[in-house]
Amino acid sequence: MPRFGRQPWSISATRSRHSPGLFNSGRTTSLILKISLLLIHVVIVGFLFLFDEQLIRKTRSEPWYTAIYLALFAATLVQYFYTSCSTPGYVLDAMTAYNDTHHAFLSISKSSEKSAPSLVQSSISSMDGRPSWKNKSGTLTTAWVKQLMDLYPSGTSTRSWICAYCQTLRPPRAHHCADCDKCILKFDHHCIWLGTCIGQGNHCRFWWYIFEETVLCIWTAILYICFFRAIVEREWWQNGIAIILSAILLLCLIFLLSILIFHCYLILTNQTSYELIRRHRIPYLREIPEWEHPFSKGICRNLYDFCCSRNSLCAMEPVPTRDDQEERSHITYVN
Ligand SMILES: [Zn+2]
Ligand SMILES: [Zn+2]
DSSP: OEEOOOOGGGHHHHHHHTOOOSOOHHHHHHHHHHHHHHHHHHHHHHHHHHHOHHHHHHHHHOHHHHHHHHHHHHHHHHHHHHHHTSOOOBHHHHHHHHHHHTTOOSSOOSSHHHHHHHHHTSEEEEETTEEEEEOTTSOBOOHHHHHHHHHSOTTOOGGGTBOTTTOOBOOTTOEEETTTTEEETTOOEEETTTTEEESTTTHHHHHHHHHHHHHHHHHHHHHHHHHHHSOOOOOHHHHHHHHHHHHHHHHHHHHHHHHHHHHHHHHHTTOOHHHHHSGGGOGGGTTSOTTOOTTOOOHHHHHHIIIIITTSTTOOOOOOOHHHHHHHHHHHHHO
């Protein structure tokens, strides 16, 4: 189940869940889920190699077939841990990287996590109808702030770009994850099975993991169908276990296929799960009709951006203005 975060008024509850201590329930749950997932893989596949005589015979006669299947099995697990250990793209890291790149640090520490609150204590003033961020000495700070000002349309409420939980200045499409207690670039959802957020930095890896897992699931389902169709005498408990495991496999397959199709749709329209499901909670998207995809640049470009250029922390998309929207609607209508 994807998680999308909490409301600002539940901040105390959120913080208390992340308070340091010997027992971190979040990490323990994540570890239990990871071990469970690993065990499900090993048990479902291992059963076939122990009790499917047809598969065992085929492994001896055609070892390449089993080798490819096991390679896919290993690649899926590697991809799982690779995605699980990946960073979803934290706003604070992007801020540090951006400021480093543009040599515009003033008095802000490079250790971004601790420096962020100091920004919050600064004051906000209005310049040409746009919010601008000033430090205590009244000087406009950092290239990051300048960049953010260009990403939001004129007149956008500061509430849109200041996180109510961690007080980070964030670009459009970023959102605070209650489980990670950080703002995530192009936040999609928090995956409890992976124990990490899915965002700008790892959405592509996540898609590949779901794709590999789906292919593995389909192939394993075919092996189970062959197992049931084989005319071989077996113990009753072997058939019983096979039926239970194939039922689990079928549920996993339905779940994976649904996620894969859903994320293909998101990628082709340049949306995130959060934007699609909680659109009414995003102030700068409320005015845009639900059938419009404000960040979409066409299927081919969306696909290219997703695969090739969205891993960069500094790649940020501006919120389209009303004029941009009208122009795009006109082009679509004319075509
Ligand atoms: Zn935040
Ligand atoms: Zn998270």
